[in-house]
Amino acid sequence: MTMAIDPDDTPIVVELVACPASLPLPPLSPAGAPGEMTWRKDAWTPDEIATLRRLFADDVPVTEIAEVLGRGRQGVRDRIYVLGLRRHSQRAWNELEDEELIRRYGNEATAGIAADLGRSCMATYARAALLGLARTGAPPWTPWEDAQLRFGYETGIPIAEIAVLIGRSHCGVATRATLLGQRHKHMPRDWSPAEIERALALQEAGHSYTRIGKILGQEGHTTRSKSAMKAIMRKIGEGRGWGRAWTAEEDELLKAAYASGQSLTHLQRGLSRSAHSIRWRARYLGLTGTHANRAGWRTGPDWSEADLDRLRRDYGRMPTADLARDMGRSKAAIFTRANLLGLSHGYQRPWSEDDKAALAIAHARAIDIRDLADALGRKVAAVHKYAAKQGLAFGRRKRAATPKSLPEILALDAAAPASKGD
Template sequence: MNDDTAPIIVELVPLAAPVPTPSAPLGEMPYRSDSWTPDEVRTLRQLFNDDTPLPEISEALGRGLQGVRDKVCTLGLRRHSTRPWGELEDHELIQTYGKESAATIAARLGRSCGAVYTRAAILGISEAAAPPWTPWEDAQLRAGFAADIPTAQVALIIGRPHPGVYSRATKLGIKHASTPKGWTNAEIERAIELAEAGHSYTQIGVILGTEGFSTRTKSSLQALMRRTGQGKGWGRVWMPEEDELLIKAYRDNASLTPLRNRLGRSVFSIRWRAEYLNLRGTHARSKGWRLGPDWSEADEAWLRRDYGKIPTPELARQMGRTRAAIFTRANVLGLVHEGRQRWTPDHLAALRIAHEHGISLTDLAAALGREVGALHKYAGKQGLVFGRRPRRPQPPTLADILNLSEAAKGEGEG
């Protein structure tokens, strides 16, 4: 179970609105009755940090809502609000999402970028085209890359898709502190896009090679995804918006893979939260928590037909699954690879008898029709150590070994 207790990070470095550069010496400003006083600014900061809704702050200060919003943006204040979303906020989000960055909307609504990004998914809003990046977003990106923070976490902090972070980094000419040697931002961006589309690491490596990048191995891609934080969590608390999106996914029988990518959560975090919310077993699919595709009857029939008859890596490629998924499902179905034998009661008895009567592993392997290495490994798991033993002039058969036990019983009775 994940320990999702870490606080939610809303920004890595503060960045207030830029102060205009004067083009000429400034003259004395006339007094304005609507100017913000130091006491008002302190009150604004206190109420904002206490998660007071902006309309209530406006009423407490006797100022207009837009004026309060402008001052919040000017001061560069940001917070993670746990308040439920209101109709006016949803309406504004629908009207502005995709036209303005999540960072700009978040500052105006007094919420975190992650909350805005997640709420947009709940409302079914998508970005037709990515809005321009703001100076605040660029500042968070630079700080995150320099501090070696996983880029998946940086993406959630600023409310942008994970691949888009690397696209922007390329334009800014920066590289993450832990970028593997020989990898470019463009290549990492494409690899993450393919991973989010559901391709296996083996498939991603091949696709990268066909698109002009280096052909990458499965292990190198696994290492890359670990460094970027793709598919991993970092122990932060769950936001109400995330809970609502998870509930919606179960209610709509939606795939949980896009949800995991959008929230920056691990498989185990999603599974734990679903159980905490009593969602386990309520998904329309019997295995709704699983992030991979379900096994249909046709898939299982295919597996029964070909398992052990063609190489497992090739079967996995044909079925669009990982080798681990093939092995796991075969085990659930009780399938035995043609290259492997089941351990029958006679074979188990022969293993024990051979150990007791000094028969070598080589002779035993020949009698059982097994490989010496596999037999040695299995015997070790049973706590039976054979060591070096001389081979017999006449190798015993399985029946000979089993008869040793009967002969020993006869001698004992005599």
């Protein structure tokens, strides 16, 4: 079912297939003629169903529809489900709807909440984000969600578009498809569903396409190139908005992000909008230049205090490539963040007068170059290279049982003859 709600009358798809797709026919009588329908006091009449369809199409809330028909709210909700009705709404949210969303969000499937409120899953997600609601765990999948997933996979609809339609993450849709034994129509044969699922999870974690391709190879899958990752992401519709009209809830969420200065990366993934689409909408709303953009142009995951502590502790003391791999970031991200924190790498930090004095004393006192490097907080290779430029050759020396610190080395009398074993 689609409804035209934007000024250009562009239809917005809110359901791929009705669930259940068809209702069973009543059994035939032995003579072959349809049997007489048993009369029920609560049976829905044709006039009631027509009224229900009309009010539902007019975006009337379920509670008001129940009052007009003189029926219970649960009975109306059940009939809407049986008729396979879905809709997209741009009505303003009221306090009762917000209370209902707060009570149920995170505990029930977004599709079910959206159906009861007469809204799309994306509008429901956007409102939940504005209210600061978060999910602690994914709720069970509903038959309606499974039906949309199967139909979308069979007809080749992008995975990201299916995720927006039913209010699930891209990775969650891929995982569910694997459990249901579904294979996307446009998925290349050399990509397995498990590989797609893992690639989406890594992409949502903020890894680059190059990094994702390497991780897949390390985990037993085929090592993928950057171009291969781009191709598969295009096929499954990752990061594309497909020209969807912006809803009032999405606009409010974007305004809130600009007002608070929060990173737009999470908003981009949550709304399944491209970076270009978000920038375009911000300019359309007059938000250009008001965003604090605290993360700069960075699109990777945010830096936590634990990440910063790890960077301060290990930067320059271990290979940057190893540090980047352990932290799940690129070398460029490590260099950039270290520069913002004012950290100096062992290869780049200039030699102070104390460093030079300690080098001369260590050479005269037969201190091992590895102990000296630890005292100076530099790499052994950096110390060895600088010492060679000064004409100092350390050679093979025995490491001390208790290495001296930099102040202890400076306290030694470099002019006095070194005794064996110092």
